[in-house]
Amino acid sequence: MNHDFQSFDFRCKFGSKYFPYPIFTASGCASSGKELSQFFPLNEIGAVVTNSIALKPRSGRATPSMAETPSGMLNSIGLQGPGIDQFLEDDIPWLLSHNSRVVVSISGETVEEYASLARRLRVVPGLSGIEVNISCPNVENRGMVFACDPVASRAVVEAVRRNIGGELPIIVKLSPDVTDIVAIAGEVISAGADGLALINTLLGMAIDIDAQRPKLAGKTGGLSGPAIRPVAVRAIYQVHAAFRNTPILGMGGVTNGRDALELIMAGASAVSIGTANFGNPSAPIKVKEELEVLLKERGFNSVNDAVGVAHEK
Numbered sequence: 001m002n003h004d005f006q007s008f009d010f011r012c013k014f015g016s017k018y019f020p021y022p023i024f025t026a027s028g029c030a031s032s033g034k035e036l037s038q039f040f041p042l043n044e045i046g047a048v049v050t051n052s053i054a055l056k057p058r059s060g061r062a063t064p065s066m067a068e069t070p071s072g073m074l075n076s077i078g079l080q081g082p083g084i085d086q087f088l089e090d091d092i093p094w095l096l097s098h099n100s101r102v103v104v105s106i107s108g109e110t111v112e113e114y115a116s117l118a119r120r121l122r123v124v125p126g127l128s129g130i131e132v133n134i135s136c137p138n139v140e141n142r143g144m145v146f147a148c149d150p151v152a153s154r155a156v157v158e159a160v161r162r163n164i165g166g167e168l169p170i171i172v173k174l175s176p177d178v179t180d181i182v183a184i185a186g187e188v189i190s191a192g193a194d195g196l197a198l199i200n201t202l203l204g205m206a207i208d209i210d211a212q213r214p215k216l217a218g219k220t221g222g223l224s225g226p227a228i229r230p231v232a233v234r235a236i237y238q239v240h241a242a243f244r245n246t247p248i249l250g251m252g253g254v255t256n257g258r259d260a261l262e263l264i265m266a267g268a269s270a271v272s273i274g275t276a277n278f279g280n281p282s283a284p285i286k287v288k289e290e291l292e293v294l295l296k297e298r299g300f301n302s303v304n305d306a307v308g309v310a311h312e313k
Contacts, residue, residue: 009302010292012046012270014247015169015194017128019046019101019270022303023260023288026251026274027052027105027131027173028077029224032091033098039281042100045288046270050091052107052133055116057083062217067206072225072253073275074204076218084120096126103171105131106160110140114156118163129169131249132160132193135200147175147200150187161192171249173197176231185239185246195247197272198239199232225275229253233266240267240308255283257290264291264303265310 012022024047030036033048042048058081067074081087095102104121108114114132121130134146134156146152157172164170172188174181176199185196201222206215214220232252240248250268253275254260260271271291276283291303300306 007301008292008296009304012247012303014129014171014249014269016167017169019128021046021288022264022270023284023291024103024249024270024272025049025277025284026272027133029274029277032087033095033100034091036277036281036284037098040285042095042098045284047101047103047128048095049103049131049272050087050095050105051081052105052131052136053081053084053087053117054107054109055084055113057081057086064215064217065221067215067221069204069206069223069225070227072223072227073278074206074216074221074223075201076216076221084117088120088124092124092127101128102126103129103131105133105173107133107136108156109136109138111152111155111159115159115163118160121168122164127168129171129194130160130164131171131173131197132157133173133200134188135173135175145175145177147173147184148178150184153184154187154191157188157191157193169194171195171197173200174235175200176228176235177203181235182238182242185243189243189246193246195249195269196239197249197251198235198268199228199252202228202231224253226253226255226259229259229262233262236263236268237266237310241311244308254287257287257292257294260287260291261294261306264306265308267308267311269304269307 027049032050106117172193201224204223205220247269250263251272255276273284
């Protein structure tokens with residue numbers, strides 16, 4: 001068993017970019033990083049994945065917009081955010097000044113909105129990647145979620161690729177609320193995605209039996225937390241089996257190093273921490289440290305050596 005701590009390689013790679021650590025934040029769970037910076041230096045994790053940014057400011061959905069559920073939580077925040085102008089003026093310069101690697105998550109209601117966001121970001125120096133959140137309703141197609149439709153998914157990724165150029169890695173975030181996630185993954189990879197983020201939240205609902213009405217003002221919301229981890233493991237495993245050369249940013253209920261290693265063994269090249277941040281803002285560092293120990297204990301010389309090993313047994 002190898003315990004040479006000097007030779008351990010903790011890097012991961014998406015497109016042409018290397019990240020020094022395989023632990024990222026999950027979009028929507030750390031705002032744009034300022035809050036977490038009180039608890040640890042942001043350059044000690046692989047990257048901050050920002051809230052999903054739209055062209056215009058969004059106020060989000062009505063409250064209550066969050067509810068606890070067994071082993072998880074529901075949220076219907078509704079992609080609340082400042083819009084691209086304020087984001088480029090305030091958030092990105094602040095993150096870069098703190099030596100953070102920045103992956104900007106973008107969301108739109110039309111293909112052209114995604115294209116416009118990509119054009120705006122193309123000229124921003126210092127970014128490490130773009131996360132294309134296609135788990136949004138497509139207003140041009142009766143509110144059908146882009147990520148649930150192979151044709152719409154492909155159209156968005158082609159538009160982003162065309163407008164962002166070849167340098168920045170594009171990581172496409174997919175919804176688990178589909179019959180065949182491998183088919184959607186294939187479409188976005190062939191459209192130019194450098195990586196995939198798996199998985200977004202699952203659509204769920206909770207009812208208050210005393211008030212006799214849904215707990216969320218928006219009725220339904222995204223389910224996150226440990227309750228969805230088995231779904232994440234399954235989706236990552238299936239997609240990695242079909243597309244071995246496409247790196248996956250895994251997420252879904254990771255709270256410790258063992259959870260992270262499970263996603264990596266299923267096929268993830270790196271792991272995002274989301275809901276766990278609410279209970280412990282230092283969760284990304286805790287997971288990173290635990291993961292490193294677990295990998296070394298098992299004789300791995302790098303994170304990459306552990307990616308997808310569950311497929312070989």
